[in-house]
Amino acid sequence: MSIVLIIFTALIADNIVLSQFQxxxxxxxxxxxxxxxxxxxxxxxxxxAISSVFTYMVYYYILVPLELEYLKTMAFILIIASLVQxxxxxxxxxxxxxxxxxxxxxxxxxTNCAVLGTANTAxxxxxxxxxxxxxxxxxxxxFLIAIFILSGIREKIEKSDVPKCFKxxxxxxxxxxxxxxxxxxxxxxxx
Amino acid sequence: MERxxxxxxxxxxxxxxxxxxVLVLGMCPTIAMSTNLKQGFAMGxxxxxxLIFSNMFISMLRKIIPDKIxxxxxxxxxxxxxxxxxxxxxxxxxxxxxxxxxxxxxxVVNCIILARAESFASCNRTFDSIIDGLSMGxxxxxxxxVLGFIRELLTSGTIFEITIIKNFPQMQVTSAKAFxxxxxxxxxxxxxxxxxxxxxxxxxx
Amino acid sequence: xxxxxxxxxxxxxxxxxxxxxSGLLLGCINxxxxxxxxxxxLNKFNTLSGTEGTFEMLNQNxxxxxxxxxxxxxxxxxxxxxxxxxxxxxxxxxxxFIKENKIFKILQGNNSxxxxxxxxxxxxxxxxxxxxxxxxxxxSTASADLVTGATRTSTAVTNAINAxxxxxxxxxxxxxxxxxxxx
Numbered sequence: 001m002s003i004v005l006i007i008f009t010a011l012i013a014d015n016i017v018l019s020q021f022q023x024x025x026x027x028x029x030x031x032x033x034x035x036x037x038x039x040x041x042x043x044x045x046x047x048x049a050i051s052s053v054f055t056y057m058v059y060y061y062i063l064v065p066l067e068l069e070y071l072k073t074m075a076f077i078l079i080i081a082s083l084v085q086x087x088x089x090x091x092x093x094x095x096x097x098x099x100x101x102x103x104x105x106x107x108x109x110x111t112n113c114a115v116l117g118t119a120n121t122a123x124x125x126x127x128x129x130x131x132x133x134x135x136x137x138x139x140x141x142x143f144l145i146a147i148f149i150l151s152g153i154r155e156k157i158e159k160s161d162v163p164k165c166f167k168x169x170x171x172x173x174x175x176x177x178x179x180x181x182x183x184x185x186x187x188x189x190x191x
Numbered sequence: 192m193e194r195x196x197x198x199x200x201x202x203x204x205x206x207x208x209x210x211x212x213v214l215v216l217g218m219c220p221t222i223a224m225s226t227n228l229k230q231g232f233a234m235g236x237x238x239x240x241x242l243i244f245s246n247m248f249i250s251m252l253r254k255i256i257p258d259k260i261x262x263x264x265x266x267x268x269x270x271x272x273x274x275x276x277x278x279x280x281x282x283x284x285x286x287x288x289x290x291x292x293x294x295x296x297x298x299v300v301n302c303i304i305l306a307r308a309e310s311f312a313s314c315n316r317t318f319d320s321i322i323d324g325l326s327m328g329x330x331x332x333x334x335x336x337v338l339g340f341i342r343e344l345l346t347s348g349t350i351f352e353i354t355i356i357k358n359f360p361q362m363q364v365t366s367a368k369a370f371x372x373x374x375x376x377x378x379x380x381x382x383x384x385x386x387x388x389x390x391x392x393x394x395x396x
Numbered sequence: 397x398x399x400x401x402x403x404x405x406x407x408x409x410x411x412x413x414x415x416x417x418s419g420l421l422l423g424c425i426n427x428x429x430x431x432x433x434x435x436x437x438l439n440k441f442n443t444l445s446g447t448e449g450t451f452e453m454l455n456q457n458x459x460x461x462x463x464x465x466x467x468x469x470x471x472x473x474x475x476x477x478x479x480x481x482x483x484x485x486x487x488x489x490x491x492x493f494i495k496e497n498k499i500f501k502i503l504q505g506n507n508s509x510x511x512x513x514x515x516x517x518x519x520x521x522x523x524x525x526x527x528x529x530x531x532x533x534x535x536s537t538a539s540a541d542l543v544t545g546a547t548r549t550s551t552a553v554t555n556a557i558n559a560x561x562x563x564x565x566x567x568x569x570x571x572x573x574x575x576x577x578x579x
Contacts (some may be wrong), residue, residue: 009484021223021368022293025302028218070278070426071419073296074270081266111300113219120296125486165384166376169215173376180369187365188511188545252414260407264414271418275425282429289506364513 003134005190006127010138013190016114017146018176018183023114027147028172030105037151041144043102045137047087047109048118051080052136055119056129076119081110114143146183150176197322204326211334211375212382216302220294221335222371228351231339232332233287234294237280239328241272241298242307246324249312265308266299273299303327334378342367342374437463441475444503445493451475460559462489464567471495474564477505480555484511484548490556494564497529502557511546518543520550529561530568 014020017027023044030040055076063069088106092099109115118139122132153175162171210216217238224234248268249256256264277295280288288295298304307327312320343349346367348359362370434453441451441463449468456463463477476492489505502521504512515521523540533539535558542550 014484019368021371022219022297024218024222025216028215070274071422073274073277073299074267074418074422077266077270077299078263081263111302111305113297113300116300117293117297120293121485127486163380165380165387167383170376170380170383173372173379177369177372177376180372181366184365184369190548255410256414257403257407257410259403260411263411267411267414267418271422274422278422278425278429282431 003131006131006135007138009190010135011142011145012183012186014187015142015146015183016118016139017143018180019187020117022117023112023143026105026108026112027143027150028169028176030108031147031151031154031172034148034151034155036105037147038144039101040105040108041140041147043105044109044112044114044143045140046102047080047084047106048115048136048140049133050087051083051115051119052122052132053129054079054083056122056132059123072120072123073116076116077110080115080119084110114139146179149179153179197319200319200322201326204323204328204330205333206330208327209330209334209382210303210327211331212379214303214306215379216306217331218375219297220301221338222375224291224294225335225338225342225371225374226346226367227343227349228336228339229287230291231335233284233291235328235332235335237276237295238298238301238303238331239325240276241269242304242328242331243321243324244272245269245304245308246312246320247317249308250315250317250320253313261309261313265305269304269308270299303331338371338374338378341378342370345374346370434463437477438465440491441465441467441493444491445473445475445501447473458563460556461563464563474567476560476563478556478559478563480552480557480559482548482555483552484546488549488552488556490553490560492557492560494529494560497568498526499524499529499557499561500526502553504553511543511549514546515543515549515553518546520553524557530565532561534558535561 010016017023026040026044031037058075058079059069059072063071063075084106088099088103091103091106118136122135127135150172154172157171157175166174204210208214211218211221220234220238225231245265245268249265252264252268273296276298277288280291280295307323311323315323340350344355346362348354348356348361434456438451438453441447445451445467447467447469451465451467451473453463453465455461458464460480461476461478463475465475467473467475472495474494476494477489478492479487479489481487488507491501491503491505492499493501502524504516520540520543524535535554537551537554540550540554542554
């Protein structure tokens with residue numbers, strides 16, 4: 001499967017948040033302002049790109065030769081958690097400006113379903129190293145697009161008169177549903 | 192005193208601190224797996240299983256695990272039980288497993304489990320932690336089942352895949368998936384409204 | 397040994413102990429719940445093809461063919477589990493059942509493709525039924541109109557069915573037909 005097709009499918013036709021419904025916790029939680037949304041989006045792209053390489057190598061060079069494929073979930077989540085710790089320490093030491101922009105969200109990415117979900121997808125479909133890397137970066141970019149659009153909508157909702165019981169998460173979910181319907185229009189695009 | 196605390200802990204997860212509608216944790220499997228009643232119920236039961244056992248073991252080991260490495264230890268314990276659920280489902284419920292495969296492995300990053308482990312199981316006795324896991328899990332299962340029931344009824348007129356309303360206009364697959372957001376949003380709003388009404392009644396009294 | 401190293405050693409030991417215990421538990425459960433793909437697929441062939449006899453596996457993992465079995469009815473049914481590339485999420489797995497040199501049933505195998513419902517709704521499989529496999533040309537994307545909105549999935553399905561067809565023709569050419577002279 002050509003790499004361009006993988007990238008564009010992951011970006012809009014099969015968007016990780018609006019079409020595969022993974023990564024919704026941070027999608028709802030961090031999208032209050034545009035700047036925080038962009039910070040979270042880039043942090044997710046960064047972590048996904050690096051973790052795709054490590055999970056691919058651990059799966060194919062350690063788990064499969066030892067016939068331990070059933071430990072995939074445990075191995076992947078430990079890799080992701082430790083990568084996030086290491087990345088946070090490295091960013092804190094070498095680039096304080098980057099740390100103030102991204103660093104607060106890094107621990108949240110450990111429990112982001114999108115990171116683990118994409119690692120699992122890349123293994124299930126059987127992509128090679130380059131294809132998995134492209135898939136992860138494109139998926140992260142899709143997450144960034146979705147969360148950025150939602151943050152714009154939420155900023156506008158702040159100024160409108162929402163009924164009391166809908167304030168906060170319910171109206172955000174309704175906005176997300178309209179986004180999902182809009183993106184569903186892309187669904188047959190590269191199929 | 193002891194019995195009161197157990198009952199409080201048990202009702203805590205069901206209504207006052209309902210993981211989906213009040214704490215807003217664990218949204219990923221909620222929106223994706225509540226398309227029909229069978230999947231929602233199965234997902235809830237699987238999460239309850241992992242919650243109870245991980246709470247139990249983390250609480251039993253809470254005095255031994257050093258503070259610095261508690262997160263990796265919690266992750267290992269939680270993922271052990273998730274893998275057990277995966278393996279058992281793969282053997283005994285293959286059709287259900289093939290539709291739910293993606294989200295069963297994502298139980299390990301379900302915010303509910305890690306949050307309860309960190310906030311409750313690591314500083315309470317084993318028995319209380321088991322009750323807490325049971326109540327949170329049952330609250331999650333109940334909410335997922337209600338959502339699954341509503342969604343299945345409104346998108347294809349069936350319950351447990353038995354047609355209830357004949358000749359129901361079936362919603363398209365992609366729209367039925369986006370309907371999940373609306374269903375969860377409206378249920379959350381209804382829950383909020385009930386809580387506001389109860390608070391008003393209590394305030395007036 | 398300073399307290400710092402002692403604490404670190406303590407942490408590492410506890411981490412390793414927990415990891416070992418959970419590894420042992422999982423190893424036992426994996427052993428208990430292991431499934432054998434051969435028996436699984438044979439059972440599936442038995443139930444899905446409507447055969448009155450039982451299937452016997454003839455070959456497995458030969459190129460695009462994952463499983464190839466033959467039943468012991470009077471008119472034998474040949475069952476394939478083949479895979480085809482080019483789908484939306486990679487390869488798809490199809491079950492193809494052949495009787496008297498013609499495909500009479502096609503079902504999807506273990507797949508996580510998103511668009512199978514579209515392919516099935518458009519009755520795409522019927523394009524391949526009742527064609528004499530030994531004399532027809534190889535199936536390609538030109539043989540049947542691909543389903544709009546699921547072009548990649550239908551391409552992969554076509555590739556899988558074609559793989560089964562080619563293998564079947566080669567098998568019959570080598571071993572001859574055993575179903576009463578229908579050539």
